[in-house]
Amino acid sequence: MKLRLVDHTYLAPIRNGVHLVTPAGPVTLTGASIARWVEALAPHLDGRSSLDEITAGLPPAHADLARSILTQLRDAGVVREIAAEPAPSCGDDEQDGGFAAEVAFIESHRDGARAAFARFRDLSVAVANDGLAADPLPEAIAASLRASGAAQVRVCDADGLGEEDLWSLDVLLLTSALDRAAERARFADRAARDGLAVGHVLRDGTDVWYVPVRVAKDDALVTVRPESLRARLRRAPRAPEAITGVHVEVAAAQVGRAVFRWATGTADPRHTSRPARLGPDLITSRHHCLPHPYELPAAAPAPDAVLTRVDHLRSRPAEDAQEFSDAAVRAADELFGPFRFLPDDSAAQSPLHVSEAEVSVLAPRPGASVRAVGFAYADTRIEAARRALARYAALTVDPRRLVDSGGAALAAADAEPAALYAALHTALYAAGAAGAPGGFAIAYDLAAGAPVRLAAARAFPRLAGQRAAAGEGFGATWDEAVARGLCTHWTRDANLIDDPAGRLVTADPAGLDAVGRRCFTLLAELGELPEVHDHGGRFGVTSLSFHRGGTEVARAAGTASSAWTRGLLETLFSVQQRIHAGRPRPSAAAHPARATTMRLDPGHVIDPDGVAAALAATGRRAVVLPLDHDPAVAAIAPLSLRVAIAGPHDLCQA
Template sequence: MRPRLRADVRYVKSPDGVYVRGAAGACTLTGDAGYEWLDRLAPFLTGEHALDDLVGPLPADQRAVVEHLVRSLFEQRLLVDAVDDVPHALTEEEQRVYEAEIAFIRYAADSAEHRFERLRSAHITVLGDGPVVAALLEAGLRSGWRRVSVRTRDDVEGLRAVARRAMRDSAQDVAVERGTGLPAGTDLLLCVSDRREELVEAARWGVAVGQVLVGGDEAWVTAVGAPERVAAESCWRRLGAWRVPDSDEGLLTGPVPGVIAAHLALSCFHHLTGTADEEAPVLTRIDLRDLGARTHRPRPCTRTGRVRLDAVAEPEGFAERVRSFVDDRVGVLGRLDEDDLPQVPLAVCRASVSDPESVLPAWAPAPEVAGWGVDREEARWRAALTGLATYGSLVDAGGGERLDLLTGRACVVGPIAARVPYRAPVGVAAGRSWAD
């Protein structure tokens, strides 16, 4: 064992021995000389010394005291075992300057220095314009970025001045140039834009990515990671499937750009140090009026290939399954609710449907469908199925060769007429099974 005391641990002498406290908890180690032993040991509990080496010269009774003290701190998570830490090549200057960042990693994972070295070694490119780019560059440099390229159509000299102010060590290297291309050797691409099309194009360049879409009174921030993890194209297509009026309130002032940048910079830190949670694609919406944040989880925006003709959707657990399809900003269905509809003599539910292919005119309201039943659950089931069927007609509105469900043969289907208000054409349906 190579014991290392956590960086935030503090201790004080108490009537019973020594009181020890840290972010992971607190405890009292009893014994007349507990405080004295810990105070003498603390400078050596850095993970650089093996426990056997520390106690080797001691008499047997004192060795037992020290081993018990270290074991107690380990059980209380106030001390960690650094025996499995991966070697690192950080300089003494890097370890000193970024002590807080390394300690932050250590709470989530082992080999903190090695993980931070991965961040230091990454070539990070920032692409975009405006105050959020400047704030992101500053936040990234302060978190330890060492090799940074910036491509912008904005004020190059202004961004260079930001970089000079934000640098924390002599090894940090920032190249700010005018342009929009991807520099060779980029490991991570961070993009800021007010146009979804630009972000979708950048996401197709095949490198790890993180993106920010800024517009009106809100900003949307993706996760940071491999393209398949972030699924940026699906995120932006889902967001664009709902018509939300644009506004330009001039809110990118004061601390607002810094708050937006902090979200992306922290995700970048977690990705590069390997401490990010492996989750499905996520979008974080930041309300620029009050800086409140809300997390949305868009469904992958893909076409379904061949499906099983014998598949059956069981009604049990329907509410949990359909919940992942419903979101007022990025959902397949915008809402699934009874609203103010009368519920007598039958229960009634309404669903709104997204249009990710922009089949309908930009001014058209989202299609709405309804479901009915003898109870709330059945009404919701019918509304969800009708909504999903309507959605299916919109994502496959171009027509072409399809499968005749009655004969099993191929047949030609014409394109769907996108009339407003939109109703799915005759023949579009959904059920729990093909038999339905």
């Protein structure tokens, strides 16, 4: 087998290694001299030499090292093994029907180039105009496909496609306006039954969007329909406008090449499910758009399914922060994401890093913003993403996942999105105004270990009109997420504390974790240490409030150490804001009361099951609802939870 460097590979020496950028993603190899070795070997990786031929003539030690490096490059996908025969296509127009360049392109990416090109050439393709008058794109796209070698391409009107036409097609490209794009039921049915591949070219003002070709068997959580683009778009879609001839030509060429690469198996795996936008400036941008939950199937809620879900979440290993960060990128798209990061310059960034995110919402309610602060930029961004996804999940309800008082689903599994929005309004808003629950979510009673029905207005309090709702949990593990959501109730529920006014306390910073000690030191140096009140949290949860100049600036609950750290972080953030804004320091109390020193144990953790059992002894129940009504977001942030503390009137047996 011959060795060939993957096309469009770029390398750069780095300290103690080499960094390579490939169409499939970046690769880093380490070693003191590996960068020089890769640069020396690269000219020989043209598909004409085998491993033995490349290393022939080298001293034994150098040959072994070269073999090791080439093996690493092959295992990393930077080098491919190809058949030990001359490249079949280069310059052979007669054999390849005038498409030698296309076959050569395929051969540079994969084996079996001629067979792959033949499959593309033999595809039956229709470019169908779906409601756009005098649109030049369909003909231009068809011409681009023919120029790449497709032999069976036709242009037609979508309304004119009959059942026989659909059954004769392999690929259907629909051109339509984004503001009314919809995948017609008969096209979707044909795709599901026989594997018709469907792609979309959407017009939005002067923008041209391409939604990649997909087939029904593709993973629904990583493919996107045009309805999802329209539903998730942060602004209203625009009516199509006239575009220039150059814009038409470039857009058609990009669509044609994308279909060619999909059909021949040479597509960049990073882009196969990402819609692309080509604007009037002819700059292409690629976006992440998760499938809208109302475009995905939803199983009717069942108690056993909740138990299975909880068991799965409990048994998950601790989530790796970097893996979460890599996945969360798909949810942070500027145009279509469930959230987007706000610019870093929207807040002062010293001494604390501040990361803010704006959350979108599916229901007819305004979104929200979340914030995370900390000393490590990466950690702060990750926490902001977790908070944003938890807030989004708390604002997202699928009525098919709610039940009525008799246990029947509030909406049919095949309900249209408009019907789902109407059912959502009935379940939450109208019912809340009437003072009675309009639906129930099936949740998990922590103390009983059993499923229960929780009133929808308690399960999704923000959508039911409560602006400051407690109970949103997130974290790397089940216990961390449940404890976080559970402890927020101690900052708002007067029944969970003994002393509303609170007694003045202080702490030995040696008992704080590293972040808490750093906050304490900075605040002390600035002369900004807060007055801290202990409110006597019940059931082993500490509840503290932090004050400056007679004003409460933070409230935190959890273990004593974690509550101090969170409160000091928020206090330092408020001081940071005030200093950068140039506002005067608030006056301190003239005669501060004597403070009691609290005992802190940084190793202590909250036991959610123990707290739930203590609550149950008083007649109140800690109930956990996995916030997974948007499956695509739940796949990224599975430990987004709603933890409610409910009374008997809020619950019934599932």
